[in-house]
Amino acid sequence: VNPEHRRVxxxxxxxxxxxxxxxxxxxQRTVQGLLEDELTRLAGGDPVxxxxxxxxxxxxxARGQVADTEFTKRLDDERLAHALRSVxxxxxxxxxxxxxxxxxxxxxxxxxxxxxxxxxxxxxGDPFRSRYALHHPKPLELDAIRRGLALLAGKRDWSGxxxxxxxxxxxxxxxxxxxxETPTASTARFRFECDGFLTHMVRNIVGTLLKIGRGRxxxxxxxxxxxxxxxxxxxxxxxxxxxxxxxxxxxxEVDEDAxxxx
Amino acid sequence: VNPEHRRVxxxxxxxxxxxxxxxxxxxQRTVQGLLEDELTRLAGGDPVxxxxxxxxxxxxxARGQVADTEFTKRLDDERLAHALRSVxxxxxxxxxxxxxxxxxxxxxxxxxxxxxxxxxxxxxGDPFRSRYALHHPKPLELDAIRRGLALLAGKRDWSGxxxxxxxxxxxxxxxxxxxxETPTASTARFRFECDGFLTHMVRNIVGTLLKIGRGRxxxxxxxxxxxxxxxxxxxxxxxxxxxxxxxxxxxxEVDEDAxxxx
Numbered sequence: 001v002n003p004e005h006r007r008v009x010x011x012x013x014x015x016x017x018x019x020x021x022x023x024x025x026x027x028q029r030t031v032q033g034l035l036e037d038e039l040t041r042l043a044g045g046d047p048v049x050x051x052x053x054x055x056x057x058x059x060x061x062a063r064g065q066v067a068d069t070e071f072t073k074r075l076d077d078e079r080l081a082h083a084l085r086s087v088x089x090x091x092x093x094x095x096x097x098x099x100x101x102x103x104x105x106x107x108x109x110x111x112x113x114x115x116x117x118x119x120x121x122x123x124x125g126d127p128f129r130s131r132y133a134l135h136h137p138k139p140l141e142l143d144a145i146r147r148g149l150a151l152l153a154g155k156r157d158w159s160g161x162x163x164x165x166x167x168x169x170x171x172x173x174x175x176x177x178x179x180x181e182t183p184t185a186s187t188a189r190f191r192f193e194c195d196g197f198l199t200h201m202v203r204n205i206v207g208t209l210l211k212i213g214r215g216r217x218x219x220x221x222x223x224x225x226x227x228x229x230x231x232x233x234x235x236x237x238x239x240x241x242x243x244x245x246x247x248x249x250x251x252x253e254v255d256e257d258a259x260x261x262x
Numbered sequence: 263v264n265p266e267h268r269r270v271x272x273x274x275x276x277x278x279x280x281x282x283x284x285x286x287x288x289x290q291r292t293v294q295g296l297l298e299d300e301l302t303r304l305a306g307g308d309p310v311x312x313x314x315x316x317x318x319x320x321x322x323x324a325r326g327q328v329a330d331t332e333f334t335k336r337l338d339d340e341r342l343a344h345a346l347r348s349v350x351x352x353x354x355x356x357x358x359x360x361x362x363x364x365x366x367x368x369x370x371x372x373x374x375x376x377x378x379x380x381x382x383x384x385x386x387g388d389p390f391r392s393r394y395a396l397h398h399p400k401p402l403e404l405d406a407i408r409r410g411l412a413l414l415a416g417k418r419d420w421s422g423x424x425x426x427x428x429x430x431x432x433x434x435x436x437x438x439x440x441x442x443e444t445p446t447a448s449t450a451r452f453r454f455e456c457d458g459f460l461t462h463m464v465r466n467i468v469g470t471l472l473k474i475g476r477g478r479x480x481x482x483x484x485x486x487x488x489x490x491x492x493x494x495x496x497x498x499x500x501x502x503x504x505x506x507x508x509x510x511x512x513x514x515e516v517d518e519d520a521x522x523x524x
Contacts, residue, residue: 015389061390085385090392123347127277128323128394130352 001102005070008080009100010035010050012065014092017131017241021058022065031056031092035067038087042080043072053106053248054113054197059240061132064095064247068106106248112176114193114246115202117238122186133187134242140213142188145180148212149190151222152178152205158198159229161208163237166199171229173198178205191246200237208235263364267332270342271362272297272312274327276354279393279503283320284327293318293354297329300349304342305334315368315510316375316459321502323394326357326376326509330368368510374438376455376508377464379500384448395449396504402475404450407442410474411452413484414440414467420460421491423470425499428461433491435460440467453508462499470497 012031020028024036032052039048050069056062075083081097088094103109118133120126125135155174162171177193190209192202208225211217217235225233274293282290286298294314301310312331318324337345343359350356365371380395382388387397417436424433439455452471454464470487473479479497487495 013386013389015392063390085387090387090397091389093386093389095386124275124355124357125347125352127275127353127355128325130277132390135352 002070004073006073006099007102007104008069008071008077009096009098009104009106010067010069010084010094011096012067012092013063013095014061014065015131016056016059016061018091019058021060022052022054022056022062031062031065032067034088034092038084039069039071042075042083042087046072051106053110054245056245057200057203057240057243060243060245061241062245065245066106066110066248066250068100068104104250109250110196111249111251112193112195113197113248114177114191115197116244116246117190117192117202117206117242118244119188119190119242120186121188126186131241132244134239136210138214140188140210141215142180142182142213144215144219145209145213147219148209148222149178149180151219151226156226157229158201158226160225160231160234161201161204162198162231163200163204164231168198171198202243203238203240204231204234206238206242210238211235264332266335268335268361269364269366270331270333270339271358271360271366271368272329272331272346272356273358274329274354275325275357276323276327277393278318278321278323280353281320283322284314284316284318284324293324293327294329296350296354300346301331301333304337304345304349308334313368315372316507318507319462319465319502319505322505322507323503324507327507328368328372328510328512330362330366366512371512372458373511373513374455374457375459375510376439376453377459378506378508379452379454379464379468379504380506381450381452381504382448383450388448393503394506396501398472400476402450402472403477404442404444404475406477406481407471407475409481410471410484411440411442413481413488418488419491420463420488422487422493422496423463423466424460424493425462425466426493430460433460464505465500465502466493466496468500468504472500473497 014031020030022031024030024033036048036050048069050067053066077097077099084094120129120133120135123137153175157172159171173194173196175194177191179191181189190206212219276293282292284293286292286295298310298312310331312329315328339359339361343356346356382391382395382397385399415437419434421433435456435458437456439453441453443451452468474481
């Protein structure tokens with residue numbers, strides 16, 4: 001460990017529309033890549049690498065992504081925050097910068113994460129939400145969707161809702177919250193809170209629930225997918241732009257039994 | 263008047279970010295130009311020209327713009343609405359299509375219009391509002407702004423708040439509503455309701471009020487600008503992307519003394 005460095009946690013919000021996702025990919029505009037470039041410049045050229053709490057998909061958004069890195073003490077938290085606000089573009093904003101204990105790991109230390117998936121149910125489509133919500137003008141049986149959600153909550157093996165590209169073998173996770181909110185007549189929002197999400201898990205769940213809501217799949221299919229782990233029984237992967245990483249909870253931050261933040 | 267035609271009113275919402283404003287300009291992407299192109303195509307090639315209630319600026323938005331045109335009876339309202347929903351892009355949406363009396367004129371028939379101007383007061387800037395709100399992280403004295411707003415409401419000559427490019431000579435208009443709403447700690451929204459707006463009127467008023475809110479101009483300057491009609495005394499024109507045409511009221515639509523719609 002370099003004595004001139006300390007561990008820094010950076011909380012971020014980004015509009016994912018113009019990003020090829022979180023994870024660095026050569027030649028692509030990614031959130032991680034952009035942030036590493038700017039941090040490297042601010043550190044005076046020493047390559048800076050960061051860790052993220054979760055790899056959001058290309059086109060998906062975040063209101064509360066968390067990253068961490070080892071960074072020179074020469075720029076304190078306040079000056080680093082100010083510098084990042086100045087150099088980062090309008091579609092990725094550093095919400096908070098703070099020094100943390102050396103053992104902090106944005107992914108491994110996370111207790112749970114919350115994702116939301118937004119639907120625009122209006123007939124015409126709201127131009128102000130088209131980047132952030134899946135336009136779904138066809139009627140949905142919300143009751144059927146809610147019955148499906150009720151079958152999902154709990155500790156389960158999520159193989160049937162995981163992308164085949166996922167290399168993680170242990171797919172048991174505890175989904176603490178799985179609900180549907182309808183704040184206005186033309187808006188519906190899924191909310192999922194889990195101790196860990198697998199590749200495309202939320203989008204595959206939403207794609208399946210939308211098929212159920214359209215009457216194209218029985219509610220009982222949820223149980224079948226969970227029992228067999230057969231991805232082929234589930235619905236399609238819902239579009240990425242409706243998805244948003246809302247926030248992440250770390251130890252000591254909030255009462256662990258408190259309801260999720262809005 | 264072509265007996266095979268009727269007058270049609272089209273209510274529209276658009277995200278103005280990628281438009282060079284409402285008004286047709288050759289070689290530019292404008293809302294009017296795009297709509298006329300699509301209507302011409304739907305009419306089978308006969309050039310269709312439309313009138314708009316107001317010429318929104320390049321980068322400004324609309325939730326309730328109104329246009330009207332003479333259009334063939336071959337496509338009834340419902341089929342025309344459906345066709346427009348299909349062919350128009352995600353950033354301009356037809357909210358409603360309906361046949362109206364032949365004398366309807368979206369601009370001349372309008373009783374009053376409501377514009378809002380949004381501010382994002384957060385320190386970091388919200389990436390999800392950066393297209394729709396002016397980011398203003400510096401402190402504002404909202405009380406001073408409200409005192410300035412109180413001096414604006416009423417029937418006045420608006421020359422001092424009108425762009426020099428404006429060719430309209432009679433600049434007397436009645437501003438029925440001029441208020442500031444603060445729905446959250448990081449959001450402020452100006453609301454202006456008037457029987458007619460002049461070029462850059464809202465943006466010049468907002469630019470002046472922001473200078474007052476920063477303590478760079480006395481509240482009494484408002485009175486001076488109104489009395490002298492001197493544009494040079496007012497503040498700069500606030501950026502277009504915070505501005506949104508919220509809605510327009512026509513005779514018989516609502517109680518004329520009712521509060522403006524949200």
